[in-house]
Amino acid sequence: MIKEAISIINQMQADGIIGRYAIGGAIGATFYLEPVSTVDLDIFIAVEPQPGQFIISLQPVFDYLKAKNAVPEGEYILIAGWPVQFLVPDSPLVEEALSAAVQSDVDDEPAWVFRPEYLAAIALQTGRAKDKNRLLEFIEQKALDSERFLKIIEKHHLTNKWQQFEQQFLGDDNP
Amino acid sequence: MMEYDLSSILISKKVYRKKLAQMPIGEKLLLIEKMRERDLTIAKSRRNLAEKLMSSPERADKGGSHQY
Numbered sequence: 716m717i718k719e720a721i722s723i724i725n726q727m728q729a730d731g732i733i734g735r736y737a738i739g740g741a742i743g744a745t746f747y748l749e750p751v752s753t754v755d756l757d758i759f760i761a762v763e764p765q766p767g768q769f770i771i772s773l774q775p776v777f778d779y780l781k782a783k784n785a786v787p788e789g790e791y792i793l794i795a796g797w798p799v800q801f802l803v804p805d806s807p808l809v810e811e812a813l814s815a816a817v818q819s820d821v822d823d824e825p826a827w828v829f830r831p832e833y834l835a836a837i838a839l840q841t842g843r844a845k846d847k848n849r850l851l852e853f854i855e856q857k858a859l860d861s862e863r864f865l866k867i868i869e870k871h872h873l874t875n876k877w878q879q880f881e882q883q884f885l886g887d888d889n890p
Numbered sequence: 891m892m893e894y895d896l897s898s899i900l901i902s903k904k905v906y907r908k909k910l911a912q913m914p915i916g917e918k919l920l921l922i923e924k925m926r927e928r929d930l931t932i933a934k935s936r937r938n939l940a941e942k943l944m945s946s947p948e949r950a951d952k953g954g955s956h957q958y
Contacts, residue, residue, distance in 0.1 A: 750925070
């Protein structure tokens, strides 16, 4: 169950293995949009390099989870039956999204999740067909604070991409 | 006779999707769990079918099939 996986991730955070975390991807978007089918859970995490090292390693995360009966499976680790992918922010946009994540809850289990404007901006930046579809969903469902969204895309130099997207998909509609 | 009114169908779909979006997150995640189970079942059955087709003698006679 996803809730159980989130609970284990919360425990891992409480035990100091990871710093801040936030749910992204399709599950993150589901906090604001209609549910869509997905096979995995994307967790963005803040990790510091271990003392004396400059490269960030996810080994402590995997070691901790393996001790909790999680099973590594390729790039994923199976927690409570769900393949979870741990991702370290790879751009200033994702770093900022992680810092600005908000706390929600899943049936009383706390869960940190990206704000919708960051999920939309990341979708715009990533730009695959499924990301464009997700961005359209955010707009159609009026799930974005447009002022916040436009500030984010301007700050992260996504204005051109946004204009292209608007031209291609929105016509006269605006977020 | 049944009338086919695309615009009312689209409106009704939009309303339903909004309703889904407004469901409590716990319920939405349960739906995702069910969708995932279904997807995995379909994927498994698709793999079995593909294996069956690959090993069928007709396939060899016809020189294989295209995959996209």
